[in-house]
Amino acid sequence: QVQLVESGGGLVQAGGSLRLPCAASGRAFSTYGMGWFGRAPGKEREFVAAISWNGGSTSYADSVKGRFTVSRDNAKKTVYLQMNSLKPEDTAVYFCAGGFSAYSHTERSYDYWGQGTQVTVSS
Numbered sequence: 001q002v003q004l005v006e007s008g009g010g011l012v013q014a015g016g017s018l019r020l021p022c023a024a025s026g027r028a029f030s031t032y033g034m035g036w037f038g039r040a041p042g043k044e045r046e047f048v049a050a051i052s053w054n055g056g057s058t059s060y061a062d063s064v065k066g067r068f069t070v071s072r073d074n075a076k077k078t079v080y081l082q083m084n085s086l087k088p089e090d091t092a093v094y095f096c097a098g099g100f101s102a103y104s105h106t107e108r109s110y111d112y113w114g115q116g117t118q119v120t121v122s123s
Contacts, residue, residue, distance in 0.1 A: 002026040002112045004096050009117030012086055016121070020081040022096030022114055030054075030074040033102035035110055036081045038092035038119075045095065047105040049081060057103060064090075086121045093118050 008020040022034070033053050039045040049070040050059045058070050069082040079096055094117055097110035104110070 002029065002032065002098055004098060004112055004114035006094065006096050006114045006117040009094065009119045011120045011122065014086060014088055014121055014123050016086050017082070017084045018086065018119060020083065020094055020096075020117060020119070022079045022081075024077040024079075024098065028100075029077040029098075032098040032100055032112075033104070033109075034070075034072060034079040035097045035099075035102065035104065036070060036079075037095045037097060037107065038090075039095070039116070040089070040092040045107065047107075048094065050103055050105065051079060052103045053101060059103070059105065061105075083119070086119075088121045088123045091119060091121050 003025045006022045035050040036048040037045045038048045051070045067085045072079040096114045098112045099110040102109045
């Protein structure tokens with residue numbers, strides 16, 4: 001069993017930056033691929049970024065490529081989403097998710113989910 005807790009959300013002006021940590025509890029974190037998903041107001045949850053179990057591979061939604069970076073520290077059992085050059089359209093609740101050997105854009109590939117953290121970008 002893995003529990004995930006996101007933090008680091010808040011209100012930021014357009015062009016600003018935030019870093020979202022997602023801390024995991026439980027064993028075997030280093031075998032889990034991790035993903036970040038965002039749910040904008042009135043919209044379905046969508047893929048943002050993914051990172052493989054060893055951090056060797058990363059993938060991004062087109063809308064965040066070049067602005068967001070996903071990374072992980074397996075010793076600290078934490079995955080990060082660095083968000084730069086934020087835009088008002090990035091406003092969303094951001095969720096981290098984990099799954100054994102997962103590396104996917106689809107929600108069903110992930111078994112564990114955090115509660116989410118709100119990011120609001122003002123214009």
